[in-house]
Amino acid sequence: MTEQILQPIQVNKKGYYGEFGGAFVPEMLQPNVEELRDHYESIIADPGFQATFQRLLKDYVGRPSPLYFAERLSRHYGAQIYLKREDLNHTGAHKINNTIGQILIAQRLGKKRIIAETGAGQHGVATATVCALMNMECVVYMGAVDIKRQAPNVARMKMLGAEVRPATSGSQTLKDATNEAIRDWINNPENTHYIIGSVVGPHPYPEMVARFQAVISEEMKVQLLEQTGSSNPNIIIACVGGGSNAAGAYYHYLNEPAVRLVAVEAAGQGIHSGHSAATSVLGTKGIIHGSRTLLMQTPDGQIVEPYSISAGLDYPGIGPLHAHLISTGRAEAISITDDEALKAAYFLTRQEGIIPALETAHAFAALDVLAFQPNDVIVVNLSGRGDKDLETYIGHFERFGT
């Protein structure tokens, strides 16, 4: 156990977790970012905010999400496996925990217009949903490639009244959608709030989003105590693109070193295939979307186009909290290929009757990689449901479904 781990893990005033974080944004964005930084903590602490936030989480999102003991999976892997059912939230993923929180902040900052980026479309749908609820204008940037592979979510956003704008630069995926959203915010500095969907971006976004997602681990503590007699599991497993569901699942356990934190990244077609998004292995220290973190880049500092079958994990960086956790050894990273994820998705579906999102399927594939003791309590964060991925799943039915 190193000294570093014994220090409490928390963000400092400048937005750093250890050496990762900060706010590397052009002057055009500074006033927006500072307005948020100076107000988000007092807004979150306000009893009126909390009352509305908690009511919406309960009655609108459907929280607490169940913690489900997966009996057949447990028997198969020889451990006590629990699933945190974020897939049962309204809109079908954990993303809505954050969008509810941020739209309430946007209202209190007097903003009239909301922008967002989305990869798989889950965050876009969650943003379009809260915009409909609060009667706010909504523009969602989405990579042109992702618009094609996540058509159901594009249709949902449209029905919810959002405008989906294709990002056509770079690899036309999540990174490029994020660039376009940031540029929109530069051009609309006063009336617009940018709802970032993950624990990425300039400070205070990583910490703010982590705090909204922290409801996941807050509930886990209570539910585990009820069901197992201890509020701490042995291992928590979550997939990581930017890392918001993982940050939420880890948050209340960050300073409990006995709880192993496993971050599952997308290896794409293989870590060294040239078609991967395994940032903790392939990444080096640098700056992406305003944050000092680990990212995939050339020696010249050009950001590399990532690849994953899963649009939500197809991102060349990870949030600064995760860069810190992984580089200090507090969390361990595992990389899972497209095929392993597809296989795990079919396996979970046939064992437990739950079709997971492709992103989430990566977390389940990690169960094949880890070794367990029979009494180990494992929580897999089931971050989203797989409806949006049916076309991809059915396209691989012959290989994995028969």
Added chain:
Amino acid sequence: MQPNRIVQVIQQKQRNLLNVYFTAGYPALNDTETIILSLEKAGVDLVEVGMPYSDPLADGPTIQQSGQQAIQNGMTLPLLFEQIQSLRRHSSIPLMLMGYYNQVMQYGEAAFIKRCTQVGIDGLILPDLPLDEYETGLKPLVEAANLAIAFLITPQTPLERIHRVDALSQGFIYMVSSASITGTQAGLSESQLAYFEKINALNLKTPRLIGFGIHNRETFATACQYAQGAIVGSAYIRTLEQAADIETATQDFISGLRL
């Protein structure tokens, strides 16, 4: 130590300074020398050499696309430094490098500054490097190398930070004309002029050049009324995009801007 060329030219001319941006490696990989020599010949006072970047957050579509093309053409920082070193045998025009902080970080801060001085770079613009990070990082290296460095202010920048930018900038302050990314083609509005006047009245110690949206004789002339000069970027990239001959196109473009 020799006086910095950027500081010098601004002190000497005081007014109507023209700073032109182009993306290194665009339209073709080895156009850098031709472009800079053409700009010098056309009477430009300062040249801003863009280090092409995969994710240029402050830049609009024109500069983004030129950067993507330049990267595809094979432009890298080591090559750009070589090109500038070679150019310096024929040219003494003040040169700045404009790019993103990640590029400097990957090259290595100390190595980057050292190479800048070796090849004859006079100053830097790194729009995503915040003042705090500059003060705790790059500042002593920049000062020891006698490089200029321009920080940005916008219509939304609070007074307190304007004064910090004034204190930290060497050479000039990069005054962003509006809340926007680069490449806007509209004229300058009443509210922009009010902002220019407000900044003028502050009597800052550092000269100012106005950039973003400066693209023709009219916008250049207006900017020069309120500041020591102006910066043109996207409009010149669009010119280069269509240029049959870089030298002629540059000559025509600059004489179309000049007063």
